[in-house]
Amino acid sequence: MSGSSAAEIVSKLAADYIDETPQKLKLIDSYMVFCVVTGLVQFLYCVLVGTFPYNAFLAGFGSAVACFVFAANLRIKNQPKERRPVLGLASRVPAFAEFVFCHILLHFVVANFLG
Template identity: 50%
Template sequence: MANKTNQQNNLGTVLQQLQRSYWENTPQRIKLIDAYLVYTVVQGVIQFVYCTLVSNYPYNAFLAGFGCAVASFIFAAVLRMRVNPENKAEYGHQSVERAFAEFVVCNLALHFLVTNYIG
């Protein structure tokens, strides 16, 4: 019993250290992208739960919306990798502005395709 309590305390302290390190060492730009990543995950989960519990009547609308959430998450994850200062060795030759411009263009193309798919 004491061993289980000790493990829970260790997990709690590790999570607290992780949270403190994230808030102190992560740049504001990365935090904003992380918030967008969480938003896209929540959006996809809500769409999936709605489709399974309520109805999937316009199935192509569900596919378009869920696919858009997944693709938006992927685009944002790539943007986060390219903007992160710790990845300068790999993406240092590209500017942050170019990475953001590519993110915007990809999202515009994605939403154009999704709109056409819905009908």
């Protein structure tokens, strides 16, 4: 590995990601990218147009951020066993059920806050 250039490192990283990451985690990753893009678009709109319906901005932007966080949690809990960090909190509920429950709650809150 020694003496490899930055480009080599990046291409090795990408190749390893494509080869070794389970498809479920790739799904989550693309979902997280989607969250970031949605949040950024709303933030740019707010910067350009102004903060007038501020509650609506908070709801829309917060929705994207919260979805990102939930997805990150789901991803942590679904990593291969040897890479999974020791969280100390053993949940008996499957991670996906938690993910769904949080989302339902989140979207109710967002719809209320949207104005």
